[in-house]
Amino acid sequence: QKEVEQNSGPLSVPEGAIASLNCTYSDRGSQSFFWYRQYSGKSPELIMSIYSNGDKEDGRFTAQLNKASQYVSLLIRDSQPSDSATYLCAKNSNSGYALNFGKGTSLLVTP
């Protein structure tokens, strides 16, 4: 089982809707979780980090962490066409600082 699992999509949502991206992980000891956005051919850029159970909000983005169920999610409110990208879920690895990445979920926001 891969350490971080994501549905590859594509997830298609209309402009203005809420996009919900999900991620599960296998190592109960993981402490830190990250969501990166990656446009085609570009480098990943950090959107959110979260390491406590519950919700963390930053503008239109909300990260949710549930360590008991071993899942992390990212909600994007008022989705815009410019949000169309691949979203990568990541967690700290056993080494502590290196990251394990999921394969990414492709999001398409249609006008």
Next chain:
Amino acid sequence: DADVTQTPRNRITKTGKRIMLECSQTKGHDRMYWYRQDPGLGLQLIYYSFDVKDINKGEISDGYSVSRQAQAKFSLSLESAIPNQTALYFCATSGPSWGGGPDTQYFGPGTRLTVL
């Protein structure tokens, strides 16, 4: 200027050639990483270094080697390139987070490598 730079940005080479990809950073971070990305496979860790004297293998280190020449420089070498090493390669850096929060990794722009 970009905080994390990679050279070259694109490279086409032939099977059996030795290739070096270079990464430099001005963020003052101690930790540096090399990842490769293949379509549909996400990012896979090749090697990482927590300081100049510390080098560690990642998930897919076979066929690769690295050199940490200085705190700011971390190079990835393919000793004898093969076609299945064709991929997008990213360098990343991270440093301590003030307040004890999780590290954030900052990625370079990537090197697109094609091995014929």
